[in-house]
Amino acid sequence: MKEALFWKDLPDKNVQCVLCPHRCVIFPGKKGFCKARANHSGVLVSESYGRVTSYAPDPIEKKPLYHFKPGSRVFSIGTYGCNLACDFCQNFEISQAESPPSVTFSPEEVVEAMRREDCSGIAYTYSEPLTWYEFVLDTSKINREDNIIVTNGYINEGPLEHLVPHIDAANVDVKGGSEFYRTLCHSPYKNVMETVRTLYDSGVHVEATNLIIPGHNDGEDDLRRLCSELVEVSPDIPLHFSRFFPHYRLTGVSPTPINTLDKAASIAKDAGVNYVYLGNVWERDTSTTCPSCGTKLLDRTGFSVRGPAFDGTCPQCGAKLYGVWK
Ligand code: SF4
Numbered sequence: 001m002k003e004a005l006f007w008k009d010l011p012d013k014n015v016q017c018v019l020c021p022h023r024c025v026i027f028p029g030k031k032g033f034c035k036a037r038a039n040h041s042g043v044l045v046s047e048s049y050g051r052v053t054s055y056a057p058d059p060i061e062k063k064p065l066y067h068f069k070p071g072s073r074v075f076s077i078g079t080y081g082c083n084l085a086c087d088f089c090q091n092f093e094i095s096q097a098e099s100p101p102s103v104t105f106s107p108e109e110v111v112e113a114m115r116r117e118d119c120s121g122i123a124y125t126y127s128e129p130l131t132w133y134e135f136v137l138d139t140s141k142i143n144r145e146d147n148i149i150v151t152n153g154y155i156n157e158g159p160l161e162h163l164v165p166h167i168d169a170a171n172v173d174v175k176g177g178s179e180f181y182r183t184l185c186h187s188p189y190k191n192v193m194e195t196v197r198t199l200y201d202s203g204v205h206v207e208a209t210n211l212i213i214p215g216h217n218d219g220e221d222d223l224r225r226l227c228s229e230l231v232e233v234s235p236d237i238p239l240h241f242s243r244f245f246p247h248y249r250l251t252g253v254s255p256t257p258i259n260t261l262d263k264a265a266s267i268a269k270d271a272g273v274n275y276v277y278l279g280n281v282w283e284r285d286t287s288t289t290c291p292s293c294g295t296k297l298l299d300r301t302g303f304s305v306r307g308p309a310f311d312g313t314c315p316q317c318g319a320k321l322y323g324v325w326k
Helices: 109-116 129-142 155-165 178-184 194-202 221-232 258-271
Strands: 008-009 014-015 037-040 043-046 054-059 072-077 120-124 145-150 169-173 207-210 237-241 274-281 296-301 305-306
Touching: 014 043, 043 129, 054 145, 109 120, 109 129, 109 258, 120 129, 129 145, 129 155, 155 194, 194 207, 194 221, 207 221, 207 258, 221 258, 237 258, 258 274
Parallel strands: 072 120, 120 145, 145 169, 169 207, 207 237, 237 274
Antiparallel strands: 008 014, 037 043, 054 072, 296 305
């Protein structure tokens, strides 16, 4: 446990957490919406600090990050709790857990494990890394190599700006519009594209993911809006459309039809997104092609890349591709 950053004293030993848009007011002895931060006698504490639910070396493509050191391995680590409560959560066993797991790591031990596993960096993933913000920050300060967050981007601007100098790459889950966040994530709306913009403008390598759920965010207008907002930040940010499968509280919805994903990819390309990928679907090519001349530059199947290392410049037309390639 560690005293949290970003909170305010209120009368009668109540506190307000200002890390994310929930801005929870927490009475003594109670927890915030994310279940990971609690009021201990008038002090906001990160109860998830160092509490680990899962860890493993992973291909970086699994995050997914396709334009950041392709073919490398990262040490993935996650905690419990989440500041959203999505009905479709794929990791609800840990994201909605009430109490901390018994496995603990110090920041130094995470860095040691990363090196022991011959990984090039650390991915804070599996559950929402922003709920153990202080642990991510402390570990990233020690690591100084590739610090990666796989995040819902649901964070207030001040805490994000404080974290950004220590982060090298991010995949941000951009879910949908205000109705989507209210009804399916049970949370007030925040325009997560603002998080994408802050990361991108700060020089962090960014990719975005959109899970397409039939009947909820698969309308052409929804997809066009999302793509044009992303292009406004940068047409170079890779966009991963991910296939939904029924899970948790959303078991009555069918898996996303493949032709819906194809339609989304076509909308994204029309909107000017330079790099569009389909995830959770094995029937489609996920190789990287040059946006200028169409040459295939990185042969990718599932989570593995084949062929010679790519240096970021198209040998055919000389175009420079967005990414960190070595
Ligand atoms: S991080 Fe947790 S405690 Fe803090 S405002 Fe968000 S949901 Fe509430």
